[in-house]
Amino acid sequence: LKSLGFSLPEIKEALLPENLEKLKKLYKKKHLEVQTQIKTLSRIEERLHYRTNLIERIQFLEENLKDFPELHIELKQLPGRQVVFTRYSGSLEFEYIALRIQELYSLVEKHQLDAYGPYMLLLHDSYEKTESIQLEMAITLREPLDKELSCIRSIPAGLYACTVFFGPHEKTLSAYQELLKWIKSHHYVPIGPVIKIYTKSLAFTDNREKILTEIQIPLAKLNSNIDTTLIPNAQ
Structure with missing residues (x-):
């Protein structure tokens, strides 16, 4: 459970006996949290990629425009x-x-x-x-x-x-x-x-x-x- 990103209180709750329904809800909640994190990281990745390309374009133009x-x-x-x-x-x-x-x-x-x-x-x-x-x-x-x-x-x-x-x-x-x-x-x-x-x-x-x-x-x-x-x- 720790490898799935669960906190210690969540792990403690998950290990309670006869707790399948709560465990299912816990998994679903964590799944939604992970999906949100993935979307956030994906947007950050896109922005980093865009800014890297922008800097490369600026460098290319600065190096080549003077030759025209x-x-x-x-x-x-x-x-x-x-x-x-x-x-x-x-x-x-x-x-x-x-x-x-x-x-x-x-x-x-x-x-x-x-x-x-x-x-x-x-x-x-x-x-x-x-x-x-x-x-x-x-x-x-x-x-x-x-x-x-x-x-x-x-x-x-x-x-x-x-x-x-x-x-x-x-x-x-x-x-x-x-x-x-x-x-x-x-x-x-x-x-x-x-x-x-x-x-x-x-x-x-x-x-x-x-x-x-x-x-x-x-x-x-x-x-x-x-x-x-x-x-x-x-x-």
């Missing part, structure tokens, strides 16, 4: 993402963003959500602005939530033009402009807010120049049925 003289742009088919988010009007100063991140994780803790991955910013405003910007701070949920919460929404699956870039927001403007040129030359049009994934945030470095973000712009093939005047960042 031009911006590397990819067209990706990304799956739908359910996220917990907070929307606000504010600046892109890191002190301000840090406060919004705290608010985001407070929502995760309050609603006991299983969130993972780097945080992201969704820009519902001009990319060039640095103050009074309409923003969303978000983080992905591991699995779809089966209940409705005002702080949960979905980012649609679809085509995204993507690139990675080092440095603070103001230095990524050139990468964003190159993305827009690429989108236009390949006959696409943006159909939603720009997403910035903070692959390497200030949690990994205190040097703003070493911050690594992935810029993602949702796309559709350009045609006469799309009214780009109604789409954020489509101009």
Whole structure:
């Protein structure tokens, strides 16, 4: 019984004579406890695996991006993402963003959500602005939530033009402009807010120049049925 994880009081109770029914209940209770522990350890294992892969990706990009003289742009088919988010009007100063991140994780803790991955910013405003910007701070949920919460929404699956870039927001403007040129030359049009994934945030470095973000712009093939005047960042 000790090898099965039973405590001394539980073992003592199990060894009482003519106690089969209590023994069965004791086994069932312990079985449920073990199942809960397995689920907890499995989630921890997944998070450790994810974070290890994230660090390896950061290291790979840091070692290889410097060898590319031009911006590397990819067209990706990304799956739908359910996220917990907070929307606000504010600046892109890191002190301000840090406060919004705290608010985001407070929502995760309050609603006991299983969130993972780097945080992201969704820009519902001009990319060039640095103050009074309409923003969303978000983080992905591991699995779809089966209940409705005002702080949960979905980012649609679809085509995204993507690139990675080092440095603070103001230095990524050139990468964003190159993305827009690429989108236009390949006959696409943006159909939603720009997403910035903070692959390497200030949690990994205190040097703003070493911050690594992935810029993602949702796309559709350009045609006469799309009214780009109604789409954020489509101009």
